[in-house]
Amino acid sequence: IVGSVLGACILCCIVLSVIVFRQRKCKAIASGMWTVLETILLGIILLYASVAVHFFPATTERCLLEPWLRELGFITCYGAIILKLYRHLVDFRTRKAHRWVLRDIDLLKYLGTMVFAVTCYMAAFTAAALDLIDVSQLGTLREQRTNTCLPLKWEYVTQVSEVLILCFGLHLAFASRNANTQFRERQFLVATLVIEFLVSTTFYVLRFFYLPEMSPSAIFLALFLRSQLTNTMALGLIFVPKLWYQHKQVSHQAEVEEVGHNDDDDVDEEEEDEAEIVC
Numbered sequence: 001i002v003g004s005v006l007g008a009c010i011l012c013c014i015v016l017s018v019i020v021f022r023q024r025k026c027k028a029i030a031s032g033m034w035t036v037l038e039t040i041l042l043g044i045i046l047l048y049a050s051v052a053v054h055f056f057p058a059t060t061e062r063c064l065l066e067p068w069l070r071e072l073g074f075i076t077c078y079g080a081i082i083l084k085l086y087r088h089l090v091d092f093r094t095r096k097a098h099r100w101v102l103r104d105i106d107l108l109k110y111l112g113t114m115v116f117a118v119t120c121y122m123a124a125f126t127a128a129a130l131d132l133i134d135v136s137q138l139g140t141l142r143e144q145r146t147n148t149c150l151p152l153k154w155e156y157v158t159q160v161s162e163v164l165i166l167c168f169g170l171h172l173a174f175a176s177r178n179a180n181t182q183f184r185e186r187q188f189l190v191a192t193l194v195i196e197f198l199v200s201t202t203f204y205v206l207r208f209f210y211l212p213e214m215s216p217s218a219i220f221l222a223l224f225l226r227s228q229l230t231n232t233m234a235l236g237l238i239f240v241p242k243l244w245y246q247h248k249q250v251s252h253q254a255e256v257e258e259v260g261h262n263d264d265d266d267v268d269e270e271e272e273d274e275a276e277i278v279c
Helices: 002-022 034-055 060-093 104-136 153-175 182-213 216-278
Strands: none
Touching: 002 034, 002 216, 034 060, 034 104, 034 216, 060 104, 060 153, 060 182, 060 216, 104 153, 153 182, 182 216
């Protein structure tokens, strides 16, 4: 069941990416910067994949791959969300006479810098983990007793870094609290950050105290629940309102066109009646 749910979530992300690309010129999607929306979807897919790798045995390769997927997915998804909030803040605080416009390409450059920094950090983590295997002659990052990945101090540094990044995003959200955005986008972005902050912080605290007592299946279930509470909620909060607003706009436009068509028909009928009277 867990595998089916994860597969369905990843498939949903792929479908949403196609929908966003096809409707990128529509107002609801274009106002949300469709390129940034695509990067958010990519990040969520990587976050789902970091949970899906637990279907495989705890080998050195899997123990190294999981944090790569998690951290790259985290910075791609939530880094993009934070940058969107930063753009709202800039638009709100900049006077029109001296307006500083943040283009989509600028946000992607900033996001690329963030991803590059995380890549360097993870490369250092990988090198340190491999050195640990060689120096301590462990042979693997797998913990024999519990059949899970060996807990490393690097993980605590990474977890604190994630929380600090989320705190910075919440700071931007508070600073832009009076900004007016189309389709209530800012409120949904803030809700996504708050949920991620609360769920992940609680997860890390509980994991710190109870990890030695948790079995591989319990760890997998906890990671799965966190992914559903954070990643799936992010999908719903960010993309469902946009698609709903877009659907309402299309429906309203269709109604207007239908009313206009009916009015034209009535005008034609009146003209025909007048023509008959004249004849």
